[in-house]
Structures are given as C-alpha cells and as structure tokens.
Amino acid sequence: MMQRAFRLTVRVSAVVQSCQYPAIHSRRTLHSNPALWAGHNKWSKVKDIKIPKDAARARIIAKYTMMIRIAVREGGPNPEFNIALAQLLEQCRIKNLPKATIEGAIKGAKSKPGEQYLYEARGPGGCTLLIEVLTDNNTRSHQEIKRIMMKHGGTLCEGAQRNFGRKGVVSASRDGISSEKAVELAIEAGAEDVQESEDEEERPTLQYICDMASMKAVRSALESLGVHTLSAGLEFVPHSPSLLTQSQLETASTLLEALNDCPDVVRVWNNIQAQNLC
DSSP: OOOOOOEEEEEEEEEEEESSSEEEEEEEEEEEEOOOOOTTSOOOOOTTOOOOHHHHHHHHHHHHHHHHHHHHHHHOSOTTTOHHHHHHHHHHHHTTOOHHHHHHHHHTTTTSOOEEEEEEEEOGGGOEEEEEEEESOHHHHHHHHHHHHHHTTOEEOSSGGGGEEEEEEEEEEOTTOOHHHHHHHHHHHTOSEEEEEEOTTOOEEEEEEEOGGGHHHHHHHHHHTTOOEEEEEEEEEESSOEEEOHHHHHHHHHHHHHHHHSTTEEEEEEOEEEOOOO
C-alpha cells in the first residue's frame, strides 16, 4: 500500500468564538489538504525496492559528511556562530553518526576540493525535483545526473525551483499526537503548516513548517508545549503537488533511489504526491 498522508494548513481569518455568549474574535482556521512530501523523506514504500540496512547506513553517513562540509564552507567550523552546522551536528547525534567521522568532515571541509550546485529537473508525471550536488568535477556530475534522469523518464530543466520555497522545518516525534492536536500545536507555536511524514527508519514524524527567521522560536514554543523535537533546518518545501499514479510513483521511486545512490548527490527535494483513488 502506498503511504497516504494529508497536509494540514493553517491561516488567520475572522471567525466567531463563543464562551457562554457568542462574541466576535480573530483566530486561525484550519483547512485540510493532502500532504506534500519533503524530498529528504521516504515518501513511497515500494516493497521490492529496499536497500540493505548497512548500505543505507553508509549512505546516510556519506550524505551528512557532505552536508557538514558545505555548512563549514559557508559559515565556518564553529557551531556557535554557524546555525546550519549546529543543526547538522544535532541531527548527526540523533542518528548516532561516529564522532570521528563528524570531526573529520569538519576538519577536512576546507582541504577537500568540491563545489556546491543545485540542479533543477522534471521527473515522471511532471513532478519537479531539486538536486543538491557537491562535486570536484561538475562536468562529470552533470553528465551522470543527466544519464540517471533520462534512464528513469526524467530530464534536467530550468524553472523547477520556482515550485519550491525555502522554509524552516522543525521535525518532531509523533508520540501519539493526533492530527487535530498537531494542528492546535502548530497554531500555538506560530507555525504555518504541519505535515505528517516519516524518517529514514519509517517512524512517523511531524514536520512543522515556518518562516526561516521564525524557526528557532517555533522550535522553542513546541518544546514548551511538550513536543519532543528532533531537529530543525532549512528545506525546500513545494508550493503545489504533482499527483502521480501508482505506476508513475514506482518509476519516480526508482529514480529517487538512483539519484541518492550517486556519490555526488547530497539531497533531493520533490513535490510528489500519490493520487487518491478512493
């Protein structure tokens, strides 16, 4: 069965709120829509495409090593003055990445060659992809990613980034929180959206979406409300979904697996959503 989820969106509007007698107040109202899956999450469960746990573990370590190198180059090696690096180090601790690997990535960030690139692409069913790459040979990486896209029914193109917005994303444990409660918490914490998702081990999580500048405040507010947050970081969040059929989802899943297996690829974001056939 294809993973099904929904997107919960909050906005401010004028409504009637009553205690014993009705009175006019302003509060946020809720609209429920299918969830958009962030590209770093495992959005599709295709049972015949499973990576062995040891290989998946090695890939996670390699990806975080590259992300640490990027963060150090952009903001320096001190996490006290580099928010992006501090957030990555926290995620590494949660995922139990080896301390020696983390320290080696920080120390080697300046010495190891490599440039950061963001490729735009279109995949099966018209879905859009953003592919973050760290490479010492952009010509080689470009050709390899182009080959992977063509093999799996996609193509590199311009304009895909317009379908995404840069947002703060606070990841939290589900811990039995209902969908309705998740929305209430999002409103109280000042988040824009809350999405149901999964981590790499397929454990249910909640993704609280907010403005980049509000990310720290939203996380602190969630913690004060008793929510166990896991991490916080900047992500590309899609504006609108691409609805794919079962066949298209399977092709897209194979494409994402192939891209993530590419050594130069750091992260892949997408706007994929399964069609609701019920």
